[in-house]
Amino acid sequence: MKHLIDIKDLSTDEINELISVAKDIMSNPDKYAEKCKRKKLATLFYEPSTRTRLSFEAAMMELGGNVLGFSDATSSSVSKGESVSDTVKVVSGYADIIAMRHPKEGAPLVASLKSEIPIINAGDGGHNHPTQTLTDLLTIQCEKHRLNDLTIGVCGDLKFGRTVHSLIVAMSRYKNIKFVLISPKELEIPEYIKKDVLEKNNIEYIETNDIEEYMGKLDILYMTRVQKERFFNEEEYIRLKDSYILDKQKLENAKEDLCIMHPLPRVNEISVEVDDDKRACYFKQAKYGKYIRMALILKLLEIK
């Protein structure tokens, strides 16, 4: 039995296989409509994350399965202090697979050590969120038709933004990837990502605080939020936040086939005027998330 706790749990071959199954589901949805008939997915969400939960539930439903679970810890037995292990042992008797979201880092791993059914980490604090990374990879594959030979701009909070860290780690498996790291000085990428991931894998990267400087070179622009609470003072925040808001003007020199991504929810880091641009892929990205989760559920349930 296999779990998905960390994207590193999957080999490159397994990731490629998930992507190809997801693409097959997109082209032949009927073929998959009853694959999970009489199977149940339990969504154990110890903190609310409506977007992720709906994506998992829609995925299971489109496979013909059912869903049960809770969407925040206060309304369930876990609020009485039951351990993650105990909850999972009980739920193992009701469901066939679990998607778990938890505010504490490592909770899904703890769950997987005692579970009799597969566990999917649906986000553990700011630690891991492997299905987001799989979503990003499927989006890139579908929009660019390749995972090699790409120049990827990542913009925003690169210091605390773990989505970005996971994406960099995941893309470092592929050939001829270049990164343009765009952030204010205060939110630069941590040293260990540069040393242990980028430099170790001989990946070219440039750091800049100007979103427009390398715009014309990018194949992908991955936007993230610049959170106010990350700044020491309000003035700094106000001074910097607008420079990282993507609008039509900043896209002037961008490639025709640029792919603009964002893990969502967005606050204001992408101006709504960009939504109608054909290069905006972030809503499609959310849809791809459902398909990759379908492929993942099939894989973990060992359904062909």
Next chain:
Amino acid sequence: MNIDSIQNGYVIDHIQAGESFNIYNYLNLGELDTQVAIIKNAKSKKSGRKDIIKIDEITDINLDILGYLDSNITVNKIVNGKIANKYHPKLPEKLVNIIKCKNPRCITSIEQELPHICELTDRENKVYRCKYCEEKVN
């Protein structure tokens, strides 16, 4: 002071003076039925004073933890009255309940029953990380 030399067993030598009781506890030597001698404040050519622990039997006791506790410690394995093997224990791959994860965002911060498991991720720099949250613990 004289302690009989042992025929078969282990001599854990060059323990920092005063640390032998801690080592005794970490190794759970209290649970052994065999003879164990603790020698405190023995004379040492290198450092003035040292502690020594002698275990009078070859057991399958795991001494790897010593590599983490104090890399100066040497282990002498004695077979038929002779030193068969003398070594510095290597850093163990895994430490259970030796170091606690202090990350307040870690699941161990709210579930007291969980064992604190740390894994060696960088032998060169002696870095251990929490198995659950992957934060550095030392």
